[in-house]
Amino acid sequence: MLLTLDPPSADPLWQLTADCARDVRPQRLDLIVGVYRDDTGVSPVMQAVRTAELRLAERSGSKAYVGPAGCERFTRSTAALLLADPALEARTEGVQTVAGTGALRLLAELLAATGPDRTVHLGTPAYVNHPAILAAAGLRTVTHPVTPDGSAMLAAVRTARPGDVLLIQGCCHNPTGLSMSAALWDELASVMARRGVVPFIDQAYFGLGDGLDEDLDGMRRLLRAVPDAVVAVSASKAWGLYSERTGCALILSDDAAQRRHAATLLENIARASYSQPPAHGAAIVAEILTDPALTACWRGELESMRLRLGVLRDGLARLTGFAGLGEQRGMFLKLPLGPAAMLRLRSEHAVYGLPSGRINLAGIPAGRVGAVARALRAAHRPT
Ligand SMILES: Cc1ncc(COP(=O)(O)O)c(C=O)c1O
Incomplete structure (x- = not known):
């Protein structure tokens, strides 16, 4: 009975992520899924979270x-x-x-x-x-x-x-x-x-x-x-x-x-x-x-994440000259690039974002903002 179903299409976001993981080019950049990454490309465990986890482990609560x-x-x-x-x-x-x-x-x-x-x-x-x-x-x-x-x-x-x-x-x-x-x-x-x-x-x-x-x-x-x-x-x-x-x-x-x-x-x-x-x-x-002290620690870490995103966004806005980037907020940036340009970005520059033009800003190491901006400008060229 299950075999009579039409084949469903797999989630394109995770498919793209799998394609990216298979890409062996050293400059490959995964800007697909909305996960915060630090400058080394790691999605870090926040210090406040680590402290809370240690406390919970010490208390060795129940798994009921x-x-x-x-x-x-x-x-x-x-x-x-x-x-x-x-x-x-x-x-x-x-x-x-x-x-x-x-x-x-x-x-x-x-x-x-x-x-x-x-x-x-x-x-x-x-x-x-x-x-x-x-x-x-x-x-x-x-x-x-x-x-x-x-x-x-x-x-x-x-x-x-x-x-x-x-x-x-x-x-x-x-x-x-x-x-x-x-x-x-x-x-x-x-x-x-x-x-x-x-x-x-x-x-x-x-x-x-x-x-x-x-x-x-x-x-x-x-x-x-x-x-x-x-x-x-x-x-x-x-x-x-x-x-x-x-x-x-x-x-x-x-x-x-x-x-x-x-x-x-x-x-x-x-x-x-x-x-x-x-x-x-x-x-x-x-x-x-x-815990007020732990809350303050977490707030500080969240603020650092926010500031890093702001620096990356402002850098890309300035270096690409694309209109409207500086006004956007949050983890993502919606680029003025359509599916064909995003495909060029993937195939020619190994930079992976969504076909809609959305990229996860947090995936860009600060040292690569210039290179990413150049890639975006090149992909944006009229065909
Ligand atoms: C706008 C929005 N809402 C909700 C979610 C769901 O988040 P989660 O289920 O991971 O907590 C996401 C995740 O990307 C999102 O972008």
Whole structure:
């Protein structure tokens, strides 16, 4: 029976990564997947994470089941960090999830279960997995273009029906590098509140744009203005915990009974999907966020990562002369290069990015910015 299925296409991102790994040219550069790398090309374990792990090992805790909601200490402390407002925290319930992807999927399932007629409005280009996650949950999706002024997004919300959803990234939009201004967040908040549209916020790159609080400020403004919202949080990037699969799903509502029911529903969905999330990454983040000294250490490391990305971005912007690069934020850079130019970049210069023109800035060693900029300019030539 399984053999009658049409052959599915493999994920192009991981296929490209495998091609890159097979490339034996010494100057080969993998700028494909969004993983932070230091100047030596290593995706490092942060010092705060290492300290937390040593403490956890010394305490030699238990490996017993954690329950479908996972580590409450992690979810509470992460929510406190992201919301930074006791009034918002008091309106929040949450569960630990299998990373940001797990949070997105659980929340999509929740939105589908509680509103089968909802439409989700999604800006394009979108994070590559958003459409697949929404479709897997059975949600209907309508797209609008992502633009710096947010005009298409505002127009979509103005014509949306009450109970519809807007899926947005909290900062450092993947793949465009756009972060919304405070004025745009405020305008969006007032339109969403008026139309009864539910924000579905994906927070993956906080701390890597303009600073931790700066990156979270827009979301906080929006959450104060609307009665209900859901937030998917990834701990992968900010704590470098990619393989630990750590994240949480937050539900904000003025209605205490509603948010409790929604949290129970999330736990039930988790139970039927993977039963319970992995414990280790959540224990690490909880250890960091409940110890002020360790939190300060982590914040410092995150800030160093952010500054390194900024130096690389500004260097490439200056040396390529490409317009609009300097305004982008986060781990990625969206280049003005199409699929043919990105193919030239791969075949002639051994620099691997996505066909859409997105590259992972963090994969560039500082000493190679000049060479990468020359390669980008050469690949950009008209054919
Ligand atoms: C915008 C966005 N959201 C969510 C995720 C999911 O992150 P993870 O599942 O690794 O925590 C990513 C990962 O690249 C992303 O770019």
